[in-house]
Amino acid sequence: xxxxxxxxxxxxxxxxxxxxxxxxxxxxxxxxxxxxxxxxxxxxxxxxxxxxxxxxxxxxxxxxxxxxxxxxxxxxxxxxxxxxxxxxxxxxxxxxxxxxxxxxxxxxxxxxxxxxxxxxxxxxxxxxxxxxxxxxxxxxxxxxxxxxxxxxxxxxxxxxxxxxxxxxxxxxxxxxxxxxxxxxxxxxxxxxxxxxxxxxxxxxxxxxxxxxxxxxxxxxxxxxxxxxxxxxxxxxxxxxxxxxxxxxxxxxxxxxxxxxxxxxxxxxxxxxxxxxxxxxxxxxxxxxxxxxxxxxxxxxxxxxxxxxxxxxxxxxxxxxxxxxxxxxxxxxxxxxxxxxxxxxxxxxxxxxxxxxxx
Amino acid sequence: xxxxxxxxxxxxxxxxxxxxxxxxxxxxxxxxxxxxxxxxxxxxxxxxxxxxxxxxxxxxxxxxxxxxxxxxxxxxxxxxxxxxxxxxxxxxxxxxxxxxxxxxxxxxxxxxxxxxxxxxxxxxxxxxxxxxxxxxxxxxxxxxxxxxxxxxxxxxxxxxxxxxxxxxxxxxxxxxxxxxxxxxxxxxxxxxxxxxxxxxxxxxxxxxxxxxxxxxxxxxxxxxxxxxxxxxxxxxxxxxxxxxxxxxxxxxxxxxxxxxxxxxxxxxxxxxxxxxxxxxxxxxxxxxxxxxxxxxxxxxxxxxxxxx
Amino acid sequence: xxxxxxxxxxxxxxxxxxxxxxxxxxxxxxxxxxxxxxxxxxxxxxxxxxxxxxxxxxxxxxxxxxxxxxxxxxxxxxxxxxxxxxxxxxxxxxxxxxxxxxxxxxxxxxxxxxxxxxxxxxxxxxxxxxxxxxxxxxxxxxxxxxxxxxxxxxxxxxxxxxxxxxxxxxxxxxxxxxxxxxxxxxxxxxxxxxxxxxxxxxxxxxxxxxxxxxxxxxxxxxxxxxxxxxxxxxxxxxxxxxxxxxxxxxxxxxxxxxxxxxxxxxxxxxxxxxxxxxxxxxxxxxxxxxxxxxxxxx
Numbered sequence: 009x010x011x012x013x014x015x016x017x018x019x020x021x022x023x024x025x026x027x028x029x030x031x032x033x034x035x036x037x038x039x040x041x042x043x044x045x046x047x048x049x050x051x052x053x054x055x056x057x058x059x060x061x062x063x064x065x066x067x068x069x070x071x072x073x074x075x076x077x078x079x080x081x082x083x084x085x086x087x088x089x090x091x092x093x094x095x096x097x098x099x100x101x102x103x104x105x106x107x108x109x110x111x112x113x114x115x116x117x118x119x120x121x122x123x124x125x126x127x128x129x130x131x132x133x134x135x136x137x138x139x140x141x142x143x144x145x146x147x148x149x150x151x152x153x154x155x156x157x158x159x160x161x162x163x164x165x166x167x168x169x170x171x172x173x174x175x176x177x178x179x180x181x182x183x184x185x186x187x188x189x190x191x192x193x194x195x196x197x198x199x200x201x202x203x204x205x206x207x208x209x210x211x212x213x214x215x216x217x218x219x220x221x222x223x224x225x226x227x228x229x230x231x232x233x234x235x236x237x238x239x240x241x242x243x244x245x246x247x248x249x250x251x252x253x254x255x256x257x258x259x260x261x262x263x264x265x266x267x268x269x270x271x272x273x274x275x276x277x278x279x280x281x282x283x284x285x286x287x288x289x290x291x292x293x294x295x296x297x298x299x300x301x302x303x304x305x306x307x308x309x310x311x312x313x314x315x316x317x318x319x320x321x322x323x324x325x326x327x328x329x330x331x332x333x334x335x336x337x338x339x340x341x342x343x344x345x346x347x348x349x350x351x352x353x354x355x356x357x358x359x360x361x362x363x364x365x366x
Numbered sequence: 367x368x369x370x371x372x373x374x375x376x377x378x379x380x381x382x383x384x385x386x387x388x389x390x391x392x393x394x395x396x397x398x399x400x401x402x403x404x405x406x407x408x409x410x411x412x413x414x415x416x417x418x419x420x421x422x423x424x425x426x427x428x429x430x431x432x433x434x435x436x437x438x439x440x441x442x443x444x445x446x447x448x449x450x451x452x453x454x455x456x457x458x459x460x461x462x463x464x465x466x467x468x469x470x471x472x473x474x475x476x477x478x479x480x481x482x483x484x485x486x487x488x489x490x491x492x493x494x495x496x497x498x499x500x501x502x503x504x505x506x507x508x509x510x511x512x513x514x515x516x517x518x519x520x521x522x523x524x525x526x527x528x529x530x531x532x533x534x535x536x537x538x539x540x541x542x543x544x545x546x547x548x549x550x551x552x553x554x555x556x557x558x559x560x561x562x563x564x565x566x567x568x569x570x571x572x573x574x575x576x577x578x579x580x581x582x583x584x585x586x587x588x589x590x591x592x593x594x595x596x597x598x599x600x601x602x603x604x605x606x607x608x609x610x611x612x613x614x615x616x617x618x619x620x621x622x623x624x625x626x627x628x629x630x631x632x633x634x635x636x637x638x639x640x641x642x643x644x645x646x647x648x649x650x651x652x653x654x655x656x657x658x659x660x661x662x663x664x665x666x667x668x669x670x671x672x673x674x
Numbered sequence: 675x676x677x678x679x680x681x682x683x684x685x686x687x688x689x690x691x692x693x694x695x696x697x698x699x700x701x702x703x704x705x706x707x708x709x710x711x712x713x714x715x716x717x718x719x720x721x722x723x724x725x726x727x728x729x730x731x732x733x734x735x736x737x738x739x740x741x742x743x744x745x746x747x748x749x750x751x752x753x754x755x756x757x758x759x760x761x762x763x764x765x766x767x768x769x770x771x772x773x774x775x776x777x778x779x780x781x782x783x784x785x786x787x788x789x790x791x792x793x794x795x796x797x798x799x800x801x802x803x804x805x806x807x808x809x810x811x812x813x814x815x816x817x818x819x820x821x822x823x824x825x826x827x828x829x830x831x832x833x834x835x836x837x838x839x840x841x842x843x844x845x846x847x848x849x850x851x852x853x854x855x856x857x858x859x860x861x862x863x864x865x866x867x868x869x870x871x872x873x874x875x876x877x878x879x880x881x882x883x884x885x886x887x888x889x890x891x892x893x894x895x896x897x898x899x900x901x902x903x904x905x906x907x908x909x910x911x912x913x914x915x916x917x918x919x920x921x922x923x924x925x926x927x928x929x930x931x932x933x934x935x936x937x938x939x940x941x942x943x944x945x946x947x948x949x950x951x952x953x954x955x956x957x958x959x960x961x962x963x964x965x966x967x968x969x970x971x972x
Contacts, residue, residue: 055866057968058866058870060866060869079869080866080869080870081869081870081871081872083874085870086870087866087870089863089866089867089869090863091861091863091864092863093861093863093864093866093867093882095864095867095868095882096886097882097885097886098881105873106868106871107870107871107873110871110872110873110877111872150716152869154867166863232794360961367868370854385864386796386876389790389794389796389875390790390796392786392790393790393791393802396783396787396806396846396850397802397805397806399843399846400805400806400808400809400843400846400847401805402843403809403812403817403844404805404806404808404809404812406820407812407816407817407820407821408812408816408817410819410820411816411817411819411820414819423819423823447835448749465709466703466959467704467707470700470703470704471704473696473700475700475701475704475856477958479960481704481708483888483956483959484712485707485901486707487710487711487715487952487955487956487959487960488711489900489951489955490900490951490952490954490955490959491904491948491951492903492904492905492906492921492947492948492951493904493906494904494906494921494924495904495924495944495947495948496714498924498925498940498944499714499718499927499944500714501928502717502734503713503714503717503734503735504935505734507937508729508730508733508734508937509733509734509735510735512734512735513733513734513735513736516733543711543714588690600811603813604813604814604815606815606906606907607816607906607907607921607925610906610925611925611928625813625815625907628815628818629818629907629911632818632819633818633911638819641819642819644815645813645815645816645818646816648813648815648816649812649813649816651814652811655744656811665730
């Protein structure tokens, strides 16, 4: 078990800087999710933690051991890949023992370790098969087995679930969460799926264009996103952004609605109000009672998308399109004018110039 | 239980750095060999072509005199004309036959691999063997002409290799016979790589299979046409053994080719400087074909990655 | 093809007829082309067993009326080429001694180079690869004089060893190209996983890359074997007489024309020269086509 500390990590490929000084620290046993759109540098960072790519400048510590120049095999890590990276010509058993063979672990210990992991992951009956004969979910398990058998101080996951279908992905997500709880090993998990990051991680590091945007607990990242990028990236459907102007009594939106939310200190004249779809309610006696500070807003319904338990509704508010998320029984049915209640206490206000949260 | 450096590992990662040099070190012998082969050999041959060498290399500088001699030589001009004529019909012929065969084989036929083997086996046979056997087939006293005549068609003539004007066609036919299977294999791979949804969409649109090929499938394998043409042109420019075995460059010098010219001058007539010049001209011909092709490939890759 | 329920439907019947015509045309065309492709092969095989007087009387393209085997024995052991009456066996062996080592060495080097250039890239490796690629296109004529000179300096003139060297160096470009294009398609994650598992350069090559390689190694071996066996220019220029490979001997055989062409012996000789690459091709052809089309059109 170990902590992981990354100080001002940079990586350039020729003239292109893909990581522009990232500083991160994971406590012992923590589950860190690196999340961001493709090309944000998250996989590069993971590869550098693994030692697969050389760090251009900065420091990486596992525990208090500086590992910058340590080859991957000596870093006491294990990694699960998006493509699973199972050796196609070896059986499942050989896949799992390959690392131990490389490290010259005695045969008896190897067998014991394989048995332990196979039982744990319920893949005993697959040991003699080749990867080509396995389903996606089984391959995923074998890939995890190969990592588990190492019993490392640091687990690295590189988008391990993105090749699975939706249902299996949710199942495996739960498994990974259980696994982490049982083993309590420090884990770094790269994903572009913000739901995965939210559900799994104890802290989320949101990355964009080679820079760390925010590093915080999932709830905090979700409710208090550090900037417009994080706000837009985390959450689906995405947060609504409404341009507005600061006035004495609150923020006036472009369609004339006055949100009775006092602008925070330091706000310039123009701001962007961010409000999540679930904080937009149908105005009714009940909702208004529950959210006494809510602002009443009139909007025009454009598209209604029922998903079962809840209904996503796209509406027009002046020039802007907004998305609301209502319980199925509260949802409008067609193109009609609706009265909404904005739970303004939950809204975030951003500076349009710096894009930072105010 | 903090992880610690295992014993024997130098802290500055010396082993990691040595490990990084190993692949490069292993590549070095091949690199040197290729470098010598590609650049030094070519450079040396070019140098010889500018010298007054005759039977052995000598290093008196004569500038481009050998090239001037070369282009005023009747034999070289015939060789060069032959190359143009042959290349055109050989490439077009091999591509046409290859494409036809590929489309036929693509019709969900039985015993596909048997047919493919039949059309492709000439590729495994040397040009020397092909040339020798076809020279017999063209022979008026024993080959195709003899056979057809003995079937009763007394006026049938097919003695291509006996005629100065027609011998080049014998070379073309034989070349097409040898290479069309190869073109077929490449075209077939291309046809098979076409997105089947595209074909289904065209079928639903009611297009006939002829129209599907002409309008949907063939346009989408355009790059393969160019690749096949370039590969075939390359074969054409290097044509040597086939002609030596088939016609020996004759009758007279009517089917002489640049490659034969080079060989003759260097090793039969002891004019290595002029031979070297002719070899450089062959390289030039290849460059004219390959440089635009590589530029086009680079451009295409840039464009594709730009969109991705 | 057509469901029984619809068999009475005129449209269905017309479709069935069109399908039938379509098949007849396809198989007909394939049949005609097959005849053209197989004719030369059939001619040499048959004539190697037909007595010479029969060939003279009925021509080359005819069925055998009598069968004899002496042409094969002649061509193999006693026929006179260039004044030496030893048949082609020596040249055949020369070709084997030249082709087998050159094929093995160039394939091993190609696999290693391809592995490095695809999985252990370093700054400039793409440029170096491009330079090696040029070797594929250089015409042999350009290298004739330098090779003759270099082999002389190395004391390898007129020797099989010299030809092996020539073919290895000429072949590296091809084998490297084939193997690199194949190895590029191996996911990099596999190599990363192996590195984390503690495997180094050689262990990854032996345990992971080589076991995946048979398809491309078969292609490379077939390509090199047939290419080197069938090569004529270097054989005829860099060796002479007893040291010549079989292609050079074949041309000499065809050229050593007396008044009567000994078509029977020459047919046998041609077949002796053609059989090894044909065998290689027939046993590995399936992989060859697949691999060639993967490697060549990229």
